[in-house]
Amino acid sequence: MKAYLADEQRKHDPKMFLSSGAPQPNPEKPERIERLRDGAVRAGCEIIKPREFGLEPIAAVHTPEYIEFLQGIFSRWQRIDGASEEVIPNIHPLARQGRYPASAVGQAGYHMADTACPISADTWDSACWSAWSAVEAATSLLDGASAAYALCRPPGHHAFADVAGGFCFLNNSAIAAQHLLEGASRVAILDVDLHHGNGTQGIFYGRNDVLTVSIHADPVRFYPFFWGHADERGEGAGLGYNLNLPLPRKSADEAFLEALEAGIRRIEAYAPDALVIALGLDAFEGDPFGGLSVSTEGFARIGERIARIGLPAAIIQEGGYLCDALGDNLASFLGGYGMGAR
Template sequence: MKAYFADEQRRHDPKSFLSSGAPKPNPEVPERIERLLAGATAAGCTIERPKSFGLGPIAAIHTPEYIEFLQRIYERWQRIDGASAEVIPNIHPIARGGSRPDSAVGQAGYHMADTSCPISAETYDSSCWSAWTAVGAAEAVEAGASSAYALCRPPGHHAFADVAGGFCFFNNSAIAAQRLRQYADRVAILDVDLHHGNGTQGVFYRRADVLTVSLHADPVRFYPFFWGYADERGEGAGLGYNLNLPLARKSGDEVFLEALAAAIRRIDAFSPDALVVALGLDAFAGDPFGGLSVTTSGFARIGETIARLGVPTVIVQEGGYLCDALSGNLTAFLTGFAARHKTSP
């Protein structure tokens, strides 16, 4: 299986975030890349650099005012007397309507859902290369590969069309799915991250051409809190094209795989021409976020189960944070997937 990654993705290096009101070191660090590259290599992947695809694939998902915000906000922020070293919002609108302030502080609150996605001088460029990594993998599948892995960092599934959040800036999984739509009439996104893919759901919530399915820790007491409930089924043309499968905290392999079977049934009923797997490895029992209790062997079984769908697949890296098993968890998933999925060179 080909894997895609660009060195520019290392440059984004956020320093802190707030967790339960307390400042802590940001866990979405460049070292994640080294662990994930090692895991992909151990699974037999060949690493390739994607090309720059320009803003077109990104603008197919994100609004122009949001893209311009990410391009310029760090420079604007530095002009504020006494501002923090990174762009971090301190005020948010209670509702999103037509009003968008001119000030950098106001726009930060408007376009950033929380404090876990600080923006530095390198964030925009790294986020573009992360998105192009997803597009590169989608392009490989479009060209005939049956699967490809995109080592996307920073991750993307919490990013809405015009909002960053949860370590995410551009929604790589959504961008990959939209790219696949150039040749595939129907695309499914299966999100197996610890956290609900709220941004991905938001992007496609009113569309019937992309099915969104997410397995995640129950948000009633877990990030992202406000999305990810079982009664969220889509709206308008998208009604019935979104499925959430929230899991009780500390659920292990068997519970996860039972929910995955339900996800697979729904995807089968949709009969997609292509699949995007939003792969989070933070459902692992030893992940720093500690929400679920999937084992390394469980990731292999998850990969095997997804592969049985037998459709062209782009695997997009989402979460999974520093722990001794991070590399091995990726190797287990990719190896399990490849064992059941016909993989082109």
Template sequence: MKAIFDERQWAHDPKHFMANGVVLPNPEQPERIERLHAGALAAGCTFETPKDAGLGPIAAVHSPEYLTFLQTIHKRWQFIDGAGQEVIPNIHPSNRTDSYPKSAVGQAGFHQADSACPIAAGTWESAYWSAQSAITGADALIDGTRSAYVLSRPPGHHAFGDQAGGFCFLNNAAIAAQRLVDHGLTPAILDVDVHHGNGTQGIFYHRDDVLTVSTHADPERFYPFFWGHGHERGAGAGLGYNLNLPLPRGTNDADFLTTLDTALSRVRAFGADVVVIALGLDAYIDDPFKGLAVTTEGFARIGAAVARLNLPTVLVQEGGYLCDELGYNLTSVLNGFQGA
């Protein structure tokens, strides 16, 4: 299988993460790249570097105001007396229509949903090349390749059109899907991460040209809390084009796969001619976030189930955090997909 990755994705090295009022080391570490890269190679992937398609395909999903913020905020942050090395918000507007301040602190609060997406010197460069990798993956399908794996890091599915969150800055899966739309295709996004892809949902919620489906741990007591519930079906033209399938904490292989069948049935009903998989591996039973209980063998069955759609597929990396089995779980998904 073709795989895409750019070495500049190593530059993002976040230090801070706040959980339950405690400042902890950030789980989205560069070491994820090493383990995922090894896992893809073990599945027979051949890596290539992405082409630079410029800002256009990214701006098709993200607002120019937000892209300006991402490119400039770290430098501006350094002019604040006593500021930390990373941009971390400490105040947020009550809604997206509140005033847009000139202050770097105020803009950080507007454009960063939480404290899990600190911005440092290398963040924009890594996020940019993570997105370019996803664009190149989409382009591979446009050019006739049947499948591709994209090692996108930092991940993307919690990024809205104008807001970072949950380790994510640019929504790689959404950017890939929009690229496919722009070339006349009809994509479905299927998100199998343990966390709901709230940014992806938000980007396409009012649209009927992209189907968004997500299987994830029930957000009633799990991040991202405010999105991912079953009653969220889309709005306006997009009503009926968003499907959330929340799962109880600790859901095992069998129950996850039963729910995945429902997700795949919706993809077929949509008439998709191409699929973007937002490939989270953090549904694993021993992932640090402990949301679901999928096993390494379960990931192989997930990959095989997706392959049975028999559609061109780009698998874009989302979550999956540092544990001994991270690389093996990626190998399992890709081998299951290729062996189906």
């Protein structure tokens, strides 16, 4: 399997975020790339740098207003007297309809859902290369590959069409799915991250050409809190095209695999032409976020079962944070996927 990775993704290196109101070291570190790259190599992947695809695939998912914000907000923020070193909002609107603020502070609140997506000098460039890695993986499927892995960092599934959040700026999984629609009539996204893919859900919530399925820790007491509940089914043309499968905290392999079977039944009923796997490894029992308890062997079983769906698949890296087993977990998933694809 080919794996796409751009070294430019390492430059995004915010130093802190706010958690429960307190400054904390940012856990979405460049070192994640080294651990994940090692796991991909051990799984037999060939590491390739993606091409630069420009704004077109990004703008197919994200609004021009938001793209302009991401491109310029860091330099504007530096002109504010006494501002923080990185862009972190201190205001969030209760409603986002109506007038658009002119100030950098107001726009940061408008376009950033929380304080866990700090923007530094290199965030925009790194996010673009992360997105282009996803586009390259999708392109390889359009060219006939059965599967490809995109080592995307920063991750993307919490980013809406015009809102960043949860370490995410550009929604790589959504960008890959949209790109696949150039050659597919229907695409399914299966999100197996610890956290609900709220941005991905939001982007496709009113559409029926992309089915969204997410398995995640129950948001009633877990991030992102306001999305990811089982009664969220889509709206308008998208009603019935969104499936959330929340799990109790500390759910382990068997519970996750049972939910996966439910998700796969929905995907098979949708009969898509291609699959995007939003691969979070933070459901691991030893991940710093500690929400679920999937084992390293469990990731192999998850990968093997997804592969048996038999669809061309773009595997897009989402979460999974620094712990000794991060690379092992990726190698386990990709190894299991390879077994199921045979």
